[in-house]
Amino acid sequence: xxxxxxxxRLGEPGAFWTPVEGVNVEALIAGGFLEDTHTAPGxxxxxxxxxxxxxNTTQE
Amino acid sequence: MATxxxxxxxxxxxxAVDLSDQCSGATVNQTFAxxxxxxxxxxAMKYTAGLQENSITLDLYWSxxxxxxxxxxxxxxxxxxxxxxxxxSAAVSATNPLGTLTGGFLAELPVVYTVGELATCSxxxxxxxxxxxxx
Numbered sequence: 001x002x003x004x005x006x007x008x009r010l011g012e013p014g015a016f017w018t019p020v021e022g023v024n025v026e027a028l029i030a031g032g033f034l035e036d037t038h039t040a041p042g043x044x045x046x047x048x049x050x051x052x053x054x055x056n057t058t059q060e
Numbered sequence: 061m062a063t064x065x066x067x068x069x070x071x072x073x074x075x076a077v078d079l080s081d082q083c084s085g086a087t088v089n090q091t092f093a094x095x096x097x098x099x100x101x102x103x104a105m106k107y108t109a110g111l112q113e114n115s116i117t118l119d120l121y122w123s124x125x126x127x128x129x130x131x132x133x134x135x136x137x138x139x140x141x142x143x144x145x146x147x148x149s150a151a152v153s154a155t156n157p158l159g160t161l162t163g164g165f166l167a168e169l170p171v172v173y174t175v176g177e178l179a180t181c182s183x184x185x186x187x188x189x190x191x192x193x194x195x
Contacts, residue, residue: 007127009078022142022162023076027135032127033077 001025007033071149072118074185075141077132084180085119086145088159090190114190116143116161122171122179133169133183140165143185154194163188 003017003025010033011017017034019025028034072083093110124130143161152158164185171181 007077009127009132010076020076020142022140024136024139024141027075027132027139027141028077030135031077031131033131 002037003029003034004037005033006035009033069149071144071146073142073144074118074132075136075143077127079118079120079129079132080149082121082123082129083118084121087115087117088145088161088190089115089117090159091115112189113186114161114164114188115184115186116145116164116190117182117184118143119182120180122173122181129181133166133181136166137169138166140188141185152193152195157192157194159190159192161185161188161190 003019005011005013005015005017007013010028025034029036069080070083070086071078071080072086073079091113093113094107095110096105097108098104098106120129122129140163143164144158146152146156146158148156150156165187166183166185169181169183171179173179
């Protein structure tokens with residue numbers, strides 16, 4: 001899990017954050033202080049439109 | 061007589077989030093249960109340390125703006141986290157120790173709304189271990 005700082009209350013925005021023992025990471029993400037860069041949408045996460053398969057297309 | 065007065069710029073963090081600009085007061089209680097080990101032959105009570113029973117109470121302004129008080133605390137109720145406090149924003153040192161409550165439990169989030177005043181909440185983190193570090 002790579003965590004990037006969003007809020008200056010936690011550190012320098014944009015910097016990666018190293019989890020500290022005892023700190024509730026889920027609460028920081030829920031509060032908008034951190035983002036998990038592995039789940040954040042990026043270029044590679046774009047949905048590609050798939051052409052309909054003619055063989056499986058039903059017409060009503 | 062040497063005295064220290066800290067009124068303006070302590071630094072308080074809750075779950076690693078700096079809430080200093082929302083905090084107007086803090087109370088740190090570092091406590092050990094005192095267990096009697098007084099025995100026959102003693103002429104006075106004697107004690108030894110038992111379990112720690114620490115707490116930190118913070119008086120906070122209740123801001124629901126982005127990444128403020130509400131955003132920090134909303135997911136912490138019913139869980140344990142770390143709370144730190146130091147007397148000034150200067151580097152941690154022997155004269156500016158950092159107090160850390162590790163594993164303090166937040167049982168409730170009481171908010172006070174009063175007409176004509178800023179909303180506030182006083183939160184207490186109970187339990188956990190407490191220690192000062194000087195470097």
